[in-house]
Amino acid sequence: xxxxxxxxxxxxxxxxxxxxxxxxxxxxxxxxxxxxxxxxxxxxxxxxxxxxxxxxxxxxxxxxxxxxxxxxxxxxxxxxxxxxxxxxxxxxxxxxxxxxxxxxxxxxxxxxxxxxxxxxxxxxxxxxxxxxxxxxxxxxxxxxxxxxxxxxxxxxxxxxxxxxxxxxxxxxxxxxxxxxxxxxxxxxxxxxxxxxxxxxxxxxxxxxxxxxxxxxxxxxxxxxxxxxxxxxxxxxxxxxxxxxxxxxxxxxxxxxxxxxxxxxxxxxxxxxxxxxxxxxxxxxxxxxxxxxxxxxxxxxxxxxxxxxxxxxxxxxxxxxxxxxxxxxxxxxxxxxxxxxxxxxxxxxxxxxxxxxxxxxxxxxxxxxxxxxxxxxxxxxxxxxxxxxxxxxxxxxxxxxxxxxxxxxxxxxxxxxxxxxxxxxxxxxxxxxxxxxxxxxxxxxxxxxxxxxxxxxxxxxxxxxxxxxxxxxxxxxxxxxxxxxxxxxxxxxxxxxxxxxxxxxxxxxxxxxxxxxxxxxxxxxxxxxxxxxxxxxxxxxxxxxxxxxxxxxxxxxxxxxxxxxxxxx
Amino acid sequence: xxxxxxxxxxxxxxxxxxxxxxxxxxxxxxxxxxxxxxxxxxxxxxxxxxxxxxxxxxxxxxxxxxxxxxxxxxxxxxxxxxxxxxxxxxxxxxxxxxxxxxxxxxxxxxxxxxxxxxxxxxxxxxxxxxxxxxxxxxxxxxxxxxxxxxxxxxxxxxxxxxxxxxxxxxxxxxxxxxxxxx
Ligand SMILES: Cc1ncc(C[n+]2csc(CCOP(=O)(O)OP(=O)(O)O)c2C)c(N)n1
Ligand SMILES: [Mg+2]
Numbered sequence: 001x002x003x004x005x006x007x008x009x010x011x012x013x014x015x016x017x018x019x020x021x022x023x024x025x026x027x028x029x030x031x032x033x034x035x036x037x038x039x040x041x042x043x044x045x046x047x048x049x050x051x052x053x054x055x056x057x058x059x060x061x062x063x064x065x066x067x068x069x070x071x072x073x074x075x076x077x078x079x080x081x082x083x084x085x086x087x088x089x090x091x092x093x094x095x096x097x098x099x100x101x102x103x104x105x106x107x108x109x110x111x112x113x114x115x116x117x118x119x120x121x122x123x124x125x126x127x128x129x130x131x132x133x134x135x136x137x138x139x140x141x142x143x144x145x146x147x148x149x150x151x152x153x154x155x156x157x158x159x160x161x162x163x164x165x166x167x168x169x170x171x172x173x174x175x176x177x178x179x180x181x182x183x184x185x186x187x188x189x190x191x192x193x194x195x196x197x198x199x200x201x202x203x204x205x206x207x208x209x210x211x212x213x214x215x216x217x218x219x220x221x222x223x224x225x226x227x228x229x230x231x232x233x234x235x236x237x238x239x240x241x242x243x244x245x246x247x248x249x250x251x252x253x254x255x256x257x258x259x260x261x262x263x264x265x266x267x268x269x270x271x272x273x274x275x276x277x278x279x280x281x282x283x284x285x286x287x288x289x290x291x292x293x294x295x296x297x298x299x300x301x302x303x304x305x306x307x308x309x310x311x312x313x314x315x316x317x318x319x320x321x322x323x324x325x326x327x328x329x330x331x332x333x334x335x336x337x338x339x340x341x342x343x344x345x346x347x348x349x350x351x352x353x354x355x356x357x358x359x360x361x362x363x364x365x366x367x368x369x370x371x372x373x374x375x376x377x378x379x380x381x382x383x384x385x386x387x388x389x390x391x392x393x394x395x396x397x398x399x400x401x402x403x404x405x406x407x408x409x410x411x412x413x414x415x416x417x418x419x420x421x422x423x424x425x426x427x428x429x430x431x432x433x434x435x436x437x438x439x440x441x442x443x444x445x446x447x448x449x450x451x452x453x454x455x456x457x458x459x460x461x462x463x464x465x466x467x468x469x470x471x472x473x474x475x476x477x478x479x480x481x482x483x484x485x486x487x488x489x490x491x492x493x494x495x496x497x498x499x500x501x502x503x504x505x506x507x508x509x510x511x512x513x514x515x516x517x518x519x520x521x522x523x524x525x526x527x528x529x530x531x532x533x534x535x536x537x538x539x540x541x542x543x544x545x546x547x548x549x550x551x552x553x554x555x556x557x558x559x560x561x562x563x564x565x566x567x568x
Numbered sequence: 569x570x571x572x573x574x575x576x577x578x579x580x581x582x583x584x585x586x587x588x589x590x591x592x593x594x595x596x597x598x599x600x601x602x603x604x605x606x607x608x609x610x611x612x613x614x615x616x617x618x619x620x621x622x623x624x625x626x627x628x629x630x631x632x633x634x635x636x637x638x639x640x641x642x643x644x645x646x647x648x649x650x651x652x653x654x655x656x657x658x659x660x661x662x663x664x665x666x667x668x669x670x671x672x673x674x675x676x677x678x679x680x681x682x683x684x685x686x687x688x689x690x691x692x693x694x695x696x697x698x699x700x701x702x703x704x705x706x707x708x709x710x711x712x713x714x715x716x717x718x719x720x721x722x723x724x725x726x727x728x729x730x731x732x733x734x735x736x737x738x739x740x741x742x743x744x745x746x747x748x749x750x
Contacts, residue, residue, distance in 0.1 A: 132639065313630070
């Protein structure tokens with residue numbers, strides 16, 4: 001904590017705020033209204049590394065990848081007007097997927113606010129619905145406290161994105177600088193860590209002790225709380241099976257003996273088809289998203305529900321919680337575990353293994369060892385996961401390749417899946433992978449992307465080139481906006497309206513961006529291509545030309561009961 | 569499910585843009601604001617919004633939680649009309665005349681101002697009361713009419729926000745002294 005009241009400009013103060021919070025990497029793009037900040041940044045360039053993206057949306061996605069891979073707060077700096085509005089999709093994505101971000105946007109001078117000045121936009125107004133909190137700073141003396149609060153709000157409780165809209169005169173004017181970190185109780189209106197109600201803990205434990213066919217459903221809350229160990233202990237003592245949401249994946253290893261698979265529309269067969277058999281659902285840091293529950297009236301209709309969450313607004317939002325346990329899972333889980341009688345549910349878990357065999361026969365085996373001539377997405381994902389000993393960080397874009405990748409990858413350590421869940425933002429993948437690689441340089445970062453999503457933020461290959469970020473891009477090209485095509489096939493009479501998509505020559509693209517490149521079309525060439533990608537010293541693009549009209553199964557048709565999950 | 573009347577009282581910091589934050593939640597739920605009043609509360613630095621809406625029991629709980637989740641919002645309480653004492657105020661600008669004076673006498677209306685050819689009348693009460701009066705006056709020419717949002721105080725012993733604030737202040741002081749002790 002700096003005690004001396006030294007005078008400095010708001011722009012320099014921002015740099016000092018960042019240092020005080022331990023920030024060493026930021027993602028951004030300069031422009032007129034943020035020039036003073038970039039000018040100050042020049043003096044800090046040895047301590048704060050600025051990653052120049054090629055589009056502000058990508059700055060946010062890169063910061064998301066950075067935050068989700070490392071658990072740190074992602075920081076973004078952009079200019080006013082178009083620079084700011086370009087970030088809105090990213091902010092909305094971070095809001096939905098609870099990603100801690102602080103975004104600093106330039107703003108016109110405070111004297112010009114409200115005059116339709118050049119590159120003025122009401123960014124505080126625009127971002128109100130897609131941020132956890134936002135604030136406009138018009139005087140340099142207000143910055144340090146606002147920054148401390150922003151940083152704290154972004155990462156505490158249920159994390160989320162925060163915007164600081166920084167007027168140009170506040171960047172250039174000077175004020176004494178004094179920084180104090182925000183404490184847990186210094187914001188009277190904000191209690192990120194609710195008091196734990198011990199009566200609910202007792203009730204939850206009692207229900208678990210009585211349950212015959214319980215299941216734990218875990219979400220990203222486990223990862224955000226850093227409660228992987230606590231979850232492990234809970235599972236060991238309760239003996240119950242555990243399923244994961246898309247964002248909960250990798251919180252426990254895929255080969256955990258009680259793990260029964262992924263929930264949701266394209267989840268595994270067992271946890272969906274057995275839904276009516278549950279007599280107890282223990283939801284941990286998940287929010288019963290409609291892609292998970294499909295139909296709120298029929299979901300877990302024979303079960304009581306214990307819901308552990310840090311966000312009170314999630315309790316009984318879509319699924320009624322018989323026992324709400326409000327609080328940080330890292331604290332509430334062990335309290336429940338302590339009150340449990342050790343149980344063994346191995347007979348119950350065997351029922352899931354029977355489902356696994358059905359899914360294996362009907363879906364998995366034909367997908368990873370196809371008899372058809374063309375490559376299938378599952379086969380590629382499965383082989384790559386294997387080639388990296390299931391230790392890589394998987395980043396995905398949005399579409400069929402996303403579902404294939406998350407389903408066929410296996411996970412051995414936490415924070416190994418970075419995907420756009422709540423928003424399903426195409427274009428997320430390339431920048432998110434760069435951010436993840438920059439935060440975790442020692443880990444392999446593998447992006448799965450479709451031919452649609454690739455071209456939504458493909459310009460960021462140049463960022464990877466400039467940053468020398470050795471990401472691996474696995475492009476599963478099917479010449480279709482595949483996920484939409486699948487719906488058209490199944491529900492719109494195969495009327496492929498606007499879903500066929502042609503591709504550039506990716507060999508040229510890769511060469512232009514200084515990426516290694518390999519294209520594969522045949523099963524027999526896959527292994528060699530993967531080996532080449534693995535050993536390549538530099539960023540690499542692997543284009544796998546996949547069967548064009550492959551469908552992703554299992555699938556729960558939208559709005560159906562999850563027990564009506566289709567295998568074909 | 570049938571909609572019922574609810575009064576939301578929202579306690580917050582006094583900051584620019586808060587109303588927008590509250591509205592964001594109501595817009596998402598497609599809930600119309602019937603009336604809205606904002607003022608300071610009995611507690612220093614604490615702002616109070618009184619919002620009258622129509623909703624269902626499940627929905628209103630979610631709305632309250634989602635508003636309360638906003639960082640700048642301290643507490644949100646949901647009341648039904650029988651739990652509060654509430655009033656609205658209405659002003660009428662009418663032309664002067666014999667028949668109007670009779671209505672004034674019979675309906676406990678206050679006269680705020682008398683001009684050469686007009687009068688400004690005030691009536692406080694529930695919506696039905698002021699609406700009924702408007703109907704009565706209309707045949708004689710109502711030049712202007714305005715009705716305020718609903719204001720309400722709760723019948724229960726204290727507003728929950730004071731105990732909330734006491735607890736938060738206690739935690740804050742404890743944290744600060746723990747820090748100073750280090
Ligand atoms: C920004 C955005 N626009 C549109 C969509 C709708 N959408 C979801 S998946 C998808 C198709 C993706 O196609 P591609 O990237 O080729 O992946 P594939 O499904 O073929 O693997 C589309 C258009 C979206 N999720 N995000
Ligand atoms: Mg495609």
